[in-house]
Amino acid sequence: MLNIRPMGPHTGGEITGVDVKQLDDASFAPIYQAWLQYGVTVVRDQELEIEDFLRYSRRFGVITPHPSKSTRHPDYPDVTMLGTDKFRADGSLDQAIYRRGAEGFHTDGAYDEIPFKATKLYALAVPSTGGETYFSSMYMAYEALPNRLKTLLEGRNGAFTYGGRTGQTALLNPEDRQEPPAFHPMIRTHSETGRKSLYFDPGKILYIEDLGPTQSDEVIDELVERMIVPDAGYTHQWRAGDIVIWDNRCLVHKAAGDYPPEEDRIHWRVSIKEPMAGIV
Numbered sequence: 606m607l608n609i610r611p612m613g614p615h616t617g618g619e620i621t622g623v624d625v626k627q628l629d630d631a632s633f634a635p636i637y638q639a640w641l642q643y644g645v646t647v648v649r650d651q652e653l654e655i656e657d658f659l660r661y662s663r664r665f666g667v668i669t670p671h672p673s674k675s676t677r678h679p680d681y682p683d684v685t686m687l688g689t690d691k692f693r694a695d696g697s698l699d700q701a702i703y704r705r706g707a708e709g710f711h712t713d714g715a716y717d718e719i720p721f722k723a724t725k726l727y728a729l730a731v732p733s734t735g736g737e738t739y740f741s742s743m744y745m746a747y748e749a750l751p752n753r754l755k756t757l758l759e760g761r762n763g764a765f766t767y768g769g770r771t772g773q774t775a776l777l778n779p780e781d782r783q784e785p786p787a788f789h790p791m792i793r794t795h796s797e798t799g800r801k802s803l804y805f806d807p808g809k810i811l812y813i814e815d816l817g818p819t820q821s822d823e824v825i826d827e828l829v830e831r832m833i834v835p836d837a838g839y840t841h842q843w844r845a846g847d848i849v850i851w852d853n854r855c856l857v858h859k860a861a862g863d864y865p866p867e868e869d870r871i872h873w874r875v876s877i878k879e880p881m882a883g884i885v
C-alpha cells in the first residue's frame with residue numbers, strides 16, 4: 606500500500622509500497638503532490654529498465670538532454686550516467702566525475718533560458734559508506750532573508766552560466782563552453798505552489814543585474830552565507846533501487862563526494878523542464 610512520510614522537518618519525503626511501472630493517474634496524483642510539498646522525494650525499492658525510468662520521468666515534465674555530452678548514455682542521450690568511467694586509462698581518478706555536484710550547493714540548469722524544473726536520479730549501485738546527497742529549501746532561505754535583501758532582490762535578475770565566475774566547464778565539450786548567460790529572477794514565484802523562493806547558485810551566477818560589480822559580488826557573498834538555513838535540509842542516504850527527484854525551482858542540493866573511490870556509485874539521471882508556454 607502506498608505510504609508517504611516526511612524525512613526531514615520540512616524537506617524530503619519517502620514513498621514506499623508502490624511500483625512506479627504500474628501507476629495510473631489517480632495513484633500518481635498523491636506522489637506528485639507529495640513531491641511539491643517536500644521538494645525532494647524518494648521512491649524506494651524500484652526495479653527499472655531504462656525505458657521504465659524514462660516513462661516514469663515524463664510524468665513530471667519534459668525530459669531534456671544535459672549539455673555534458675561526454676557523460677550521456679551512449680544509446681539514450683536523454684540519460685546522463687553519473688559515476689561511470691571515473692578512472693582514466695592511466696588509473697588516475699577523474700575528479701570531475703568522482704566529485705560531480707560536490708563543489709557546493711547548487712540548482713541544476715540555471716544556465717538555460719528555461720532552467721530545469723526537476724532532476725531525477727535512479728540508483729544502480731551505491732557505495733558501502735558515504736556518497737549522500739544534501740538538499741536545502743530555498744523557500745526557507747527566502748523567508749529568512751532580511752527585508753533589506755528581499756527588497757533589493759525583488760524584481761531583479763541574476764545572470765547565470767554553466768561555469769559561473771570560476772569558469773569550471775570540464776565536463777562540457779570545448780564547443781559548448783561559451784554560452785551566453787541566462788537571466789532569471791533572484792526571487793522566484795513557484796509556478797505550482799505559488800510560494801516565493803530565493804533562486805541562487807553560487808557556482809553559476811555571474812552577477813546580479815543593475816548592481817555595480819562591487820555590490821553584486823558583496824550581495825552574492827552574503828547570499829552564500831544565508832542560503833542554507835536551520836531545519837531546511839534533508840540528507841539522502843542512498844539505497845540501490847531508489848528513485849529520487851528534486852525540485853530545482855525551490856531547492857538547492859550538493860553531493861557529499863566522499864565515498865571510497867574504488868567502490869561504485871552509479872546513477873541514471875534525467876533533467877526535466879516545464880513545458881514551454883503554448884506547447885502542450
Ligand SMILES: O=C(O)CCC(=O)C(=O)O
Pocket residue numbers: 687705706707713724736737738858859860861874
Ligand atoms: O550525485 C549526486 O548526489 C548529485 C549530483 C548532482 O548534483 C546532480 O546530479 O545534479
Ligand SMILES: [Fe+2]
Pocket residue numbers: 706711712713858
Ligand atoms: Fe546537481
